[in-house]
Amino acid sequence: MRTEQPKMIYLKDYQAPEYLIDETHLTFELFEDHSLVHAQLVMRRNPARGAGLPPLVLDGQQLELLAVTLADKELSADDYQLSENHLTLQPTSETFTVDTSVKIHPETNTALEGLYKSGTMFCTQCEAEGFRKITYYLDRPDVMSKFTTTVVAEQHSYPVLLSNGNPIASGPGEDGRHWATWEDPFMKPAYLFALVAGDLWCVEDTFTTMTERTVALRIYVEPENIDKCQHAMNSLKKSMRWDEEVYGREYDLDIFMIVAVNDFNMGAMENKGLNIFNSSAVLARAETATDAAHQRVEAIVAHEYFHNWSGNRVTCRDWFQLSLKEGFTVFRDSGFSADMNSATVKRIQDVAYLRTHQFAEDAGPMAHAVRPDSFIEISNFYTLTVYEKGSEVVGMIHTLLGAVGFRKGSDLYFDRHDGQAVTCDDFIKAMEDANGVDLTQFKRWYSQAGTPRLAVSESYDAAAKTYSLTFRQSCPETPDKVEKLPFVIPVELGLLDSKGNEIALRLAGEASAQGTTRVISVTEAEQTFTFVDISEQPLPSLLRGFSAPVKLSFPYNRDQLMFLMQHDSDGFNRWDAGQQLSVQVLQELIAQQQKGESLVLDPRLVSALRTVLSDESLDQAMVAEMLSLPGEAYLTEISEVADVDAIHIAREFARKQLADNLFEGLWLRYQANRDLSKKTPYVAEAEHFARRALQNIALSYLMLSGKPEVLAAALEQFDTSDNMTERLTALAVLVNSPFDEQKDQALASFAEQFKDNPLVMDQWFSVQAGSTLPGGLERVKALMQHPAFNIKNPNKVRALVGAFAGQNLINFHAADGSGYRFLADLVIELNGFNPQIASRQLAPLTRWRKYDSARQALMKGELERIRASGQLSSDVYEVVSKSLA
Ligand code: TRP
Ligand code: ZN
Numbered sequence: 001m002r003t004e005q006p007k008m009i010y011l012k013d014y015q016a017p018e019y020l021i022d023e024t025h026l027t028f029e030l031f032e033d034h035s036l037v038h039a040q041l042v043m044r045r046n047p048a049r050g051a052g053l054p055p056l057v058l059d060g061q062q063l064e065l066l067a068v069t070l071a072d073k074e075l076s077a078d079d080y081q082l083s084e085n086h087l088t089l090q091p092t093s094e095t096f097t098v099d100t101s102v103k104i105h106p107e108t109n110t111a112l113e114g115l116y117k118s119g120t121m122f123c124t125q126c127e128a129e130g131f132r133k134i135t136y137y138l139d140r141p142d143v144m145s146k147f148t149t150t151v152v153a154e155q156h157s158y159p160v161l162l163s164n165g166n167p168i169a170s171g172p173g174e175d176g177r178h179w180a181t182w183e184d185p186f187m188k189p190a191y192l193f194a195l196v197a198g199d200l201w202c203v204e205d206t207f208t209t210m211t212e213r214t215v216a217l218r219i220y221v222e223p224e225n226i227d228k229c230q231h232a233m234n235s236l237k238k239s240m241r242w243d244e245e246v247y248g249r250e251y252d253l254d255i256f257m258i259v260a261v262n263d264f265n266m267g268a269m270e271n272k273g274l275n276i277f278n279s280s281a282v283l284a285r286a287e288t289a290t291d292a293a294h295q296r297v298e299a300i301v302a303h304e305y306f307h308n309w310s311g312n313r314v315t316c317r318d319w320f321q322l323s324l325k326e327g328f329t330v331f332r333d334s335g336f337s338a339d340m341n342s343a344t345v346k347r348i349q350d351v352a353y354l355r356t357h358q359f360a361e362d363a364g365p366m367a368h369a370v371r372p373d374s375f376i377e378i379s380n381f382y383t384l385t386v387y388e389k390g391s392e393v394v395g396m397i398h399t400l401l402g403a404v405g406f407r408k409g410s411d412l413y414f415d416r417h418d419g420q421a422v423t424c425d426d427f428i429k430a431m432e433d434a435n436g437v438d439l440t441q442f443k444r445w446y447s448q449a450g451t452p453r454l455a456v457s458e459s460y461d462a463a464a465k466t467y468s469l470t471f472r473q474s475c476p477e478t479p480d481k482v483e484k485l486p487f488v489i490p491v492e493l494g495l496l497d498s499k500g501n502e503i504a505l506r507l508a509g510e511a512s513a514q515g516t517t518r519v520i521s522v523t524e525a526e527q528t529f530t531f532v533d534i535s536e537q538p539l540p541s542l543l544r545g546f547s548a549p550v551k552l553s554f555p556y557n558r559d560q561l562m563f564l565m566q567h568d569s570d571g572f573n574r575w576d577a578g579q580q581l582s583v584q585v586l587q588e589l590i591a592q593q594q595k596g597e598s599l600v601l602d603p604r605l606v607s608a609l610r611t612v613l614s615d616e617s618l619d620q621a622m623v624a625e626m627l628s629l630p631g632e633a634y635l636t637e638i639s640e641v642a643d644v645d646a647i648h649i650a651r652e653f654a655r656k657q658l659a660d661n662l663f664e665g666l667w668l669r670y671q672a673n674r675d676l677s678k679k680t681p682y683v684a685e686a687e688h689f690a691r692r693a694l695q696n697i698a699l700s701y702l703m704l705s706g707k708p709e710v711l712a713a714a715l716e717q718f719d720t721s722d723n724m725t726e727r728l729t730a731l732a733v734l735v736n737s738p739f740d741e742q743k744d745q746a747l748a749s750f751a752e753q754f755k756d757n758p759l760v761m762d763q764w765f766s767v768q769a770g771s772t773l774p775g776g777l778e779r780v781k782a783l784m785q786h787p788a789f790n791i792k793n794p795n796k797v798r799a800l801v802g803a804f805a806g807q808n809l810i811n812f813h814a815a816d817g818s819g820y821r822f823l824a825d826l827v828i829e830l831n832g833f834n835p836q837i838a839s840r841q842l843a844p845l846t847r848w849r850k851y852d853s854a855r856q857a858l859m860k861g862e863l864e865r866i867r868a869s870g871q872l873s874s875d876v877y878e879v880v881s882k883s884l885a
Contacts, residue, residue: 006874011320011373017138018054019091020046021145024190026135028115030106030122030153030197035115036066037102039135041145044095053094058087059132059139062104062114068136069099087136100136109133110792110833118263119222120157121198123276125269128319128378131190141316142421144187151197152179158197160220164188164272166254184272186252187419189315194271196220196259203229207237207251210244215251219282220259224756228283231294231684232258232301239302242336247410249309258282258301262758265794265836266382267300270307277304280759280795286682286723288760291692293724294684298340303333314417319378323370323446324424326382327390331398334391341686344571345621351546351572352579354392356634358384359551362451363637365846365883367478371424371446376878379836385449392549393445397428399490399519399547400442401435408434441523442488449478452487454522456554460537466508467495467534469542471522473550479882489522492547492570495531495538500567508532517544517570539563544570558584562608571622578626581608582654586635589650594643599650601657609658613665620673621690624697629654632809642850648772648810659704667710670698674717674726682723696729703733711739718746724760732767751788761788762799769803776811777818780804791829794837801826805844812844813851817858820845824862827876828869835873842866842876846883860884 023042028035045053065082068075070089081088089098109116114133115124124134132139149163155178161170165184172178200220207215217236219229236258243249253273264278281300284293310332311325338346361367361384368381370390375381398406409431416430424446428439452475459468471491475484494517495503504513507520508530520529539560543552556564556577561584564577585605592599612618612626632651636642659666673695680688699717702710714737718730731750734743747768754760765788769780783789783800790796805812805823812819823845830838848859866872867880 006376006877008374008376011318011371014318014320016048017046017140017143018049019043019056019138021138021143024137024145024147026147027150028152028195030151030158033105033107034103035106035122037104037115037135039098039100039102039137041098041100041137042095043091043098045091053091056089056091056098058089058098058100058136059085059129060087060102060136061085061132063133063136064103065136066101066103067099068101069097071096085132098136102135104134111835112263112265112794113836115195116263118261121196121200121222121261122153122158123198123259123261124193124195124271125265125276126193126271127191127269128322128382129191131193134193137190139190140318141189141191142318144189144315144419144421146187147184147193148181149183149193149195150179150181151195152177153197157199160196160198160200160202162194162196162220162257162259162274164192164194164274166273186272186313188272188312189421192270192272192312192315194269194274194276196274196276199223200259201226203233205233205237207240207256209240209250211250213250213254215240215253216255218255218257220257221279221283222260222262225260225279225283228285228288231284231289232282232297235298235301236305238298238340239305239336242302242339243306243309243332246335246339247309247332247407247414249306249414251308252313256305258304262795263793265834268304270304270311272308272312275304277301278795280762283759284684286684288754288757289724290728290763291684291689291725295337295341295689299333299337302336303329306332306336309414313419314414315421317421317423319375319381320371320373321423322378322381323386323390323393324422324427326387327370328394328427330387330391331394334395341689342619342621344575345619345625345686345690347545347572348575348622348625350388351576352631352634354384354388354549356631356637358388358549359451360633360637360847360850361385361843362389362449362478363476364849365479365885366843366879367449368480369447369449369482373447373480377839377874379875380839380878389549396445396488396490396548397431397439397442399492400488400521401431401437405435406431439488441486444485444487448475448482448484448487449480450475450484452489452548452550454489454491454543454548454550454552456540456542456552458540458554460534462537465534466530466532467538468528468530469493469540470526470528472526473522474525479885486523486525487548487550489548489550490519491522491542492517492519492544494518494541494544494569495534496541496564496567497536497538500563502569503531503534503538506532519547541568541570541573543573543576545572546576556580558602558604562604565608565626566611575622575625578608578612579630581605582629583635583638586630586647586650586654589653590635590643590646593646593649599653601654605654606658606661610662610665613662613669619690620694621686623669624690624693627694627697627701629658633807636809636850639850641852644809644813644851644855652772655701656704659701663702663705666698666701670695670702670713673698674713677721677726692725696725699729700733703737706738711737711742715742715746724763728763728767731764732770735767735771736773755788758788758793758795762795765789765796765799766803769800770807772808772810774811776804776808777814777822781822792833794834797826797830797837797841801841805841813855815854817855817862820858820862824866827866831866831869831873831876835875838873839875839879842879846879848883 021041025040027038106115113130151161161180163182168183170180201223202218202220205217258275260279260282267281268277284297310328412434413430455472457470502516506513561577561581568574585602635647714730734746827842
């Protein structure tokens with residue numbers, strides 16, 4: 001744990017490195033009670049920094065320095081300075097080598113950063129600043145080097161020795177040990193370094209690239225998981241093909257490896273040629289992983305693979321530019337997932353997630369721009385804003401330039417900056433230069449935090465046959481206190497006539513109409529667009545496909561929203577109209593609950609959803625999405641002051657009313673789909689995901705009826721289905737039901753069957769942590785004593801504590817503050833051994849401003865208790881202090 005005060009780092013202070021490292025030669029000697037790392041760095045003065053030889057300041061943390069040699073001369077303690085985070089040497093010539101030997105302790109590394117052990121295997125996680133916990137180095141992304149790595153370990157326990165690049169030599173050593181040397185021909189920053197040693201099996205395949213090169217593909221896992229790799233392998237091959245076809249990007253090494261590890265702080269890591277994955281992001285087969293898990297594996301495999309170009313070949317100059325690689329790569333993986341599955345459904349899911357979680361982050365104390373201008377701990381900035389909003393920003397460029405223009409821009413970007421460490425400005429510049437456009441104002445999306453609001457009003461002039469839309473944009477204040485200037489907001493829109501047909505769109509001043517859906521750019525604080533030749537009052541369909549990450553408001557009434565649900569030609573907006581209708585109806589119920597009135601559901605919501613449910617022509621996945629009411633977290637986000645209890649009661653009331661009123665239709669759809677599922681072997685493809693999605697949402701509604709035939713159906717589905725998607729939904733509806741005996745039996749049999757599969761047990765924990773029945777906290781506390789729980793394993797913490805605090809709002813926000821106290825205790829404990837996870841689990845407490853004054857006081861009290869709890873990591877310190885500021 002640190003002892004120096006955490007300090008703020010500013011983008012404006014960026015300076016190029018004083019020295020460069022042309023070559024990095026590493027030797028790792030792995031032992032059970034320590035490891036030795038020898039590094040030879042071939043260095044030179046950075047010519048860009050001019051003349052003179054300033055001190056060389058190498059980063060290093062928690063390293064025991066054994067020896068250091070500068071220009072072949074072993075130094076004594078007087079020749080260098082050693083501090084908690086640095087080793088400082090004085091070079092005496094422009095070019096020189098530095099050799100260091102250090103001792104480190106992967107076997108006790110619980111922070112899962114640097115070199116650590118996951119189970120019996122050694123692995124690394126170096127992004128963002130983990131390499132400095134392995135050896136003394138210039139641990140910054142603009143220092144790129146050619147790496148050669150030798151790993152030496154005991155042969156029997158660690159038969160597989162991996163690092164980046166190509167294997168060039170290997171052989172036996174002394175005392176039952178062996179070694180392997182890997183060479184990565186591509187220059188890379190240290191954060192992309194990786195090493196793995198373990199007793200692993202692998203699934204092998206090959207890929208033939210667009211220039212007919214054969215690439216060996218290997219997925220390494222622990223032996224018991226060898227039967228769960230095929231889906232990831234298929235996803236990898238599809239990703240490689242897609243990146244060639246859509247972006248013209250070919251893979252560059254002769255081998256591409258993925259290793260699955262059980263203990264991992266995030267989803268996965270794009271280390272050059274050697275991706276390291278959380279096992280939850282690799283392993284998937286029908287019996288153990290849900291459809292959602294299969295889709296997540298496909299997306300993460302693609303994401304990490306795509307980083308080979310957007311991140312590795314072209315990397316970030318500094319960590320303020322993180323969205324350069326993450327926003328762009330999320331945009332790329334979303335496009336891939338859209339092409340592999342249903343594009344509209346993918347868009348709906350992404351937007352629902354963004355609006356619920358990123359909008360909340362952007363309105364809270366940790367709000368920051370897509371390119372932040374300061375941070376204390378970079379690990380805290382792997383955020384929804386950098387990833388998801390960053391992707392939306394790239395998506396807006398795509399919308400503004402069109403697919404062809406965007407591709408010209410990305411080609412120029414990759415070509416111009418191959419092998420370089422660059423900035424978001426360089427990305428924009430390539431887009432500008434390739435298309436002859438000026439994106440100066442657009443760049444405010446990178447520097448201004450907060451979710452813009454876009455209020456739209458209309459006016460129709462029947463005599464002149466003109467229709468005007470007036471847009472007013474504003475952006476709420478955020479902690480960075482930057483003055484907000486107008487954004488460039490691309491608004492894709494259409495106009496519907498009274499029959500639901502699309503109207504040709506001709507703006508005043510244009511010679512002719514330009515289609516029925518088009519993109520206009522709102523660039524001013526207030527701006528009016530007038531359409532001509534409009535012969536009747538139209539209904540606008542605004543922000544089609546969610547063309548900008550803004551909060552749009554237009555005074556639609558409920559009948560108009562129902563009309564859009566049926567007639568809008570844009571599938572996303574049909575869904576969104578349904579969401580807006582649901583929000584209006586739910587907010588009315590919330591108000592009734594708050595006033596102590598009896599709750600009355602607007603029958604229009606029932607009839608709108610009945611129409612959806614009976615429409616056999618709709619994609620079933622769309623039907624499932626449209627039947628899903630906005631979640632409690634989203635209703636919280638859009639509330640001025642969130643009334644936890646009223647939101648929960650209102651939403652549950654609406655669900656029960658819908659279940660009762662739509663029982664027949666739901667039951668028919670359920671039975672038809674369940675029958676088909678019984679007859680069809682599991683296939684991880686869109687059409688099958690869609691069938692099961694509708695089947696499962698129908699079951700969760702039906703179960704609210706409490707009818708015995710539904711209970712029987714749930715039990716039948718639980719007992720006999722051959723896949724986790726159906727089984728887990730059946731378990732979830734039982735767990736949330738009043739049928740205690742059946743619930744307990746199902747939970748017990750599930751645990752018995754899957755006790756040796758940690759990823760399945762994670763789902764078992766999550767389902768229970770998410771149960772909104774009373775007593776949630778006691779259940780979670782009891783589950784923490786279960787033998788399958790392990791607080792040192794991030795997946796377990798996320799499955800149980802994360803699911804409770806993030807998804808079980810009614811229990812977490814218990815009025816007595818018990819949920820808050822529990823979470824604070826946990827954060828204090830996690831802070832002691834895994835700061836990154838501690839800081840992430842803290843997020844729900846940072847949202848205290850959303851709640852009533854009693855809850856605010858309780859939440860703040862817990863944040864203060866964390867702050868006073870002793871030695872805080874920089875991760876937790878930053879989040880707590882910003883939340884209380
Ligand atoms: N670059 C990784 C990604 O693709 C993010 C990541 C993986 C990460 N592991 C991490 C970030 C640990 C910080 C710490 O998204
Ligand atoms: Zn990434």
